[in-house]
Amino acid sequence: MxxxxxxxxxxxxxxxxxxxxxxxxxxxxxxxxxxxxxxxxxxxxxxxxxxxxxxxxxxxxxxxxxxxxxxGPRLKDLLHEVPRPTIEKRLKPKSGMVISQQVERDGKKCVVPATIIEVNDETVVIDYNHPLxxxxxxxxxxxxxxxxxx
Structure with a gap:
């Protein structure tokens, strides 16, 4: 109705x-x-x-x-610095690139999107915050x- x-x-x-x-x-x-x-x-x-x-x-x-x-707010603890050689085993990192990362939540493995926000000579900074x-x-x-x- x-x-x-x-x-x-x-x-x-x-x-x-x-x-x-x-x-x-x-x-x-x-x-x-x-x-x-x-x-x-x-x-x-x-x-x-x-x-x-x-x-x-x-x-x-x-x-x-x-x-x-x-x-939610952007959380600084969701920014992770990873050694560049570790990432380069899988891909050539570029700032702005969205990648899939496997994480564990409540004892279960799941895949979440993450954004590469910075690529340095030694490290790559990955942001696990939701893009919004x-x-x-x-x-x-x-x-x-x-x-x-x-």
Missing amino acids: TKAKVTQHDRITLAVIGKLDNGALFYEVTPQEPLVVELGDNQLPPSVETALIGMRVGETRKIRIDPDEGY AGHHLTYELTVLAIEEPA
Whole structure:
């Protein structure tokens, strides 16, 4: 059943554009392939969910969220300096290159992306922070459909 305004626990269909403060696009969901979420299921940051409450179909709203609510702050302890010969066994390192690294989390091995941020004569500095960590994120949300919870 279609509703007039978004309320908590509604199933909503969205188009979303996510940009950084410098205008760089980091996320886009088009009306042709929309995002469908149920408010209250923790699929969206809390501020985004709050911004959607009261919106109508066809309405667009912008919201800016802090790093703490997005991908967290940039952490210095996630920068690792590795001897260059160790890296060069696998690849020729270049600043800005994204690589896959195997790490252990909670006793399980998993692969995570990491970014090479500096290449020196002796060492390579690898950043394990999420690329969006430390950034404010601006989302432009357009409600395409609203359905009452089942």
